[in-house]
Amino acid sequence: QKEVEQDPGPLSVPEGAIVSLNCTYSNSAFQYFMWYRQYSRKGPELLMYTYSSGNKEDGRFTAQVDKSSKYISLFIRDSQPSDSATYLCAMMNAGGTSYGKLTFGQGTILTVHP
Amino acid sequence: KAGVTQTPRYLIKTRGQQVTLSCSPISGHRSVSWYQQTPGQGLQFLFEYFSETQRNKGNFPGRFSGRQFSNSRSEMNVSTLELGDSALYLCASSSVGDTQYFGPGTRLTVL
Numbered sequence: 712q713k714e715v716e717q718d719p720g721p722l723s724v725p726e727g728a729i730v731s732l733n734c735t736y737s738n739s740a741f742q743y744f745m746w747y748r749q750y751s752r753k754g755p756e757l758l759m760y761t762y763s764s765g766n767k768e769d770g771r772f773t774a775q776v777d778k779s780s781k782y783i784s785l786f787i788r789d790s791q792p793s794d795s796a797t798y799l800c801a802m803m804n805a806g807g808t809s810y811g812k813l814t815f816g817q818g819t820i821l822t823v824h825p
Numbered sequence: 826k827a828g829v830t831q832t833p834r835y836l837i838k839t840r841g842q843q844v845t846l847s848c849s850p851i852s853g854h855r856s857v858s859w860y861q862q863t864p865g866q867g868l869q870f871l872f873e874y875f876s877e878t879q880r881n882k883g884n885f886p887g888r889f890s891g892r893q894f895s896n897s898r899s900e901m902n903v904s905t906l907e908l909g910d911s912a913l914y915l916c917a918s919s920s921v922g923d924t925q926y927f928g929p930g931t932r933l934t935v936l
Contacts (some may be wrong), residue, residue, distance in 0.1 A: 745924055752852055754829075754927040755868075799868065803924075810880040811858040811873025813917075818867060820869060 714738050717800055726825050730787040734800035734816045737781065741802040741814070744776050746785045749797045751820070758798075759785065790823045797821070804818025826852060829918050829928035837934045841921045850897050850918030857899040858925060874899055876887060882918040903933075911935045921935040 717784040718736045724730055743762055747755035755807040767774045773786040787794055792822045797820050830849045838844050850857050865900040870883040874893035893899040897918075903910055911934050917925035
């Protein structure tokens with residue numbers, strides 16, 4: 712079983728829709744949670760970075776972390792065709808033997824059609 | 826501030842050869858991590874360097890190695906290339922207490 716599970720999709724939505732992306736995890740030591748966006752043939756681009764449980768909002772993006780359920784979400788409001796990309800969740804322990812190691816989900820392929 | 830840069834961007838090698846990839850972190854970042862990305866396995870952690878010391882290593886064979894220089898630039902080396910080493914190799918840098926910022930990657934094709 713993978714430490715981080717993410718539905719690979721693909722997910723196709725119309726422009727303007729609200730998109731919900733989710734990841735579950737099994738390692739209770741994860742304390743830092745991130746969402747990256749990756750366009751084809753590019754490196755991952757950081758979208759959201761949160762510590763522990765709670766919500767964080769940045770423009771059209773909202774990240775939620777529920778550590779009790781080991782579940783994180785990313786919501787995209789008013790989705791645009793330019794949001795079409797692969798979305799990766801990533802998690803990290805706090806130091807110790809896990810220096811510099813992000814554990815990623817498989818990524819969800821999102822297409823927003825006009 | 827300039828982002829993470831990686832060179833070369835594309836590389837074609839044959840089985841048995843070795844390859845060296847380079848990464849220049851964001852100015853001021855002392856931690857550099859390397860990842861391998863493939864369609865089947867996704868993003869997998871290779872190793873992390875901080876102040877020229879390897880602090881963490883993923884589950885990859887010894888053919889994969891790296892180093893970091895005093896200016897925080899890092900290189901990774903893959904010896905005796907195999908077909909399965911074809912992948913996008915990503916470098917990410919971070920400062921203490923912050924998350925990782927990725928470069929564009931080096932796409933390695935092994936023939």
